[in-house]
Amino acid sequence: MSSSSSSTAAPSPAIQSILPRLAAVRAHLAPPNPTTARNLASAALTSSTKPTSTINMAKDKVAIIGSGNWGSAIARIAGQNVVKHSDVFESSRVPLWVFEEMIDGKKLTDIINTTHINVKYLPDIPLSDNVVAIPDIAKAVEGATALVFVMPHQFLAKALDAIEGHVAPGAKAISLIKGVDVHGSDIHIFADVIEKRLGISCSALSGANIASEVALERFSETTVGYRKDKEDEGLLWQKLFETPKFRVQLIEDVDGVSLCGALKNVVAVAAGLSDGLGYGNNTKSAIMRIGLLETKNFCLEFFNDVKPETFLQESAGVADLITSCLGGRNRKTAEAFVTTGKPFDVLEREMLGGQKLQGIHTAMDVHNFLKARNRLGAYPLFDKVYHICWDGLAADTLTDGL
Numbered sequence: 304m305s306s307s308s309s310s311t312a313a314p315s316p317a318i319q320s321i322l323p324r325l326a327a328v329r330a331h332l333a334p335p336n337p338t339t340a341r342n343l344a345s346a347a348l349t350s351s352t353k354p355t356s357t358i359n360m361a362k363d364k365v366a367i368i369g370s371g372n373w374g375s376a377i378a379r380i381a382g383q384n385v386v387k388h389s390d391v392f393e394s395s396r397v398p399l400w401v402f403e404e405m406i407d408g409k410k411l412t413d414i415i416n417t418t419h420i421n422v423k424y425l426p427d428i429p430l431s432d433n434v435v436a437i438p439d440i441a442k443a444v445e446g447a448t449a450l451v452f453v454m455p456h457q458f459l460a461k462a463l464d465a466i467e468g469h470v471a472p473g474a475k476a477i478s479l480i481k482g483v484d485v486h487g488s489d490i491h492i493f494a495d496v497i498e499k500r501l502g503i504s505c506s507a508l509s510g511a512n513i514a515s516e517v518a519l520e521r522f523s524e525t526t527v528g529y530r531k532d533k534e535d536e537g538l539l540w541q542k543l544f545e546t547p548k549f550r551v552q553l554i555e556d557v558d559g560v561s562l563c564g565a566l567k568n569v570v571a572v573a574a575g576l577s578d579g580l581g582y583g584n585n586t587k588s589a590i591m592r593i594g595l596l597e598t599k600n601f602c603l604e605f606f607n608d609v610k611p612e613t614f615l616q617e618s619a620g621v622a623d624l625i626t627s628c629l630g631g632r633n634r635k636t637a638e639a640f641v642t643t644g645k646p647f648d649v650l651e652r653e654m655l656g657g658q659k660l661q662g663i664h665t666a667m668d669v670h671n672f673l674k675a676r677n678r679l680g681a682y683p684l685f686d687k688v689y690h691i692c693w694d695g696l697a698a699d700t701l702t703d704g705l
């Protein structure tokens with residue numbers, strides 16, 4: 304963070320190392336408005352152009368880990384916002400980890416670094432020049448203190464293997480990944496997986512955010528869930544992501560934000576199946592309602608700290624469920640699953656140009672978890688999606704027993 308008084312002498316390394324913590328303590332002691340997270344958020348917005356400290360402090364260095372459709376859209380915003388908030392962020396360079404692949408004989412990283420466009424995952428929409436594509440994940444996170452995880456969930460474990468041991472002291476993370484990590488009767492959100500593996504605090508961002516619409520600057524909202532007593536981190540992520548066309552709201556609810564983002568993908572698959580069957584709007588609305596109810600019941604049954612207001616008052620809740628059931632990739636491929644009879648892996652390859660489906664995998668993870676807990680009967684929609692997608696059950700049984 305830059306100083307409001309550039310003539311102040313630089314503090315010693317020992318003092319510098321405790322400055323981020325001091326800033327956090329100061330934020331807790333004197334929040335701009337202690338009543339609600341939203342008020343904190345707006346206070347941060349209005350104060351964003353004002354100097355916030357009289358002491359020189361290290362700026363946060365951002366790294367984006369993942370460069371698919373959403374990863375590229377979010378890298379675009381982050382690249383612009385680090386310049387806008389160059390008092391807080393190192394602005395000259397935003398490393399973007401790219402899983403290297405060849406496109407027409409050229410490396411995707413070279414194409415991005417030359418044209419500033421991710422031609423495969425977000426064609427036609429330029430990233431800002433400071434976003435630098437890097438194929439080596441350990442190099443991409445080197446020195447970074449604000450790590451943005453945005454990749455299909457199936458690739459996270461391998462990415463963490465490569466990152467572990469390369470994370471800067473004092474770093475924090477945010478997960479934009481939609482899905483759940485299930486082992487037998489255990490379930491975790493990916494923010495927990497990141498936090499545990501890297502030993503750093505991890506927030507979550509999720510909302511009604513079809514990537515291409517956000518990238519085209521169509522007005523959208525999102526939710527950042529931050530950890531208990533970590534409003535300062537929520538405010539930092541809000542600074543990194545908020546624009547006039549992409550509004551970021553804050554809530555102290557990492558679990559609820561993450562789970563809503565994961566489970567709505569299962570509901571979106573159900574909505575697509577319904578569309579494929581030609582059932583119309585009443586049925587789809589019923590699926591959304593039942594899906595939201597199962598989502599809420601699941602969160603409250605298996606996670607202790609979920610805030611009820613996340614479901615209806617936050618973009619991560621009902622709004623993401625609606626946009627995904629209307630316009631998402633999960634909906635689209637599930638509709639084609641019914642109309643073409645092709646399996647999902649074939650449809651993913653044929654219809655998504657390298658982008659990945661999450662909903663069918665989350666349906667299986669949720670099924671396995673509920674089975675292990677002997678609770679399948681309480682979640683009939685989630686269960687039906689699993690059996691239709693993975694078990695050969697006829698799609699036209701979708702609404703039976705709901």
Ligand SMILES: NC(=O)c1ccc[n+]([C@@H]2O[C@H](COP(=O)([O-])OP(=O)(O)OC[C@H]3O[C@@H](n4cnc5c(N)ncnc54)[C@H](O)[C@@H]3O)[C@@H](O)[C@H]2O)c1
Pocket residue numbers: 369370371372373374375401402403424453454455456458479480481482512513514515657658659660661
């Ligand atoms: N696309 C959206 O509209 C959207 C919006 C909000 C949230 N999300 C969520 O964000 C997360 C990331 O989605 P996305 O749209 O950026 O990705 P995507 O679906 O476009 O996936 C493609 C990405 O996976 C990478 N990849 C492919 N094979 C790989 C491998 N073997 N190892 C590592 N990486 C590999 C590709 O390089 C590319 O970056 C997901 O959890 C998704 O649900 C997506």
Ligand SMILES: O=P(O)(O)OC[C@H](O)CO
Pocket residue numbers: 481510511512513514568571623626627630631632633634661
């Ligand atoms: O296209 P989907 O179905 O993966 O959904 C995209 C986003 O999660 C919508 O917020």
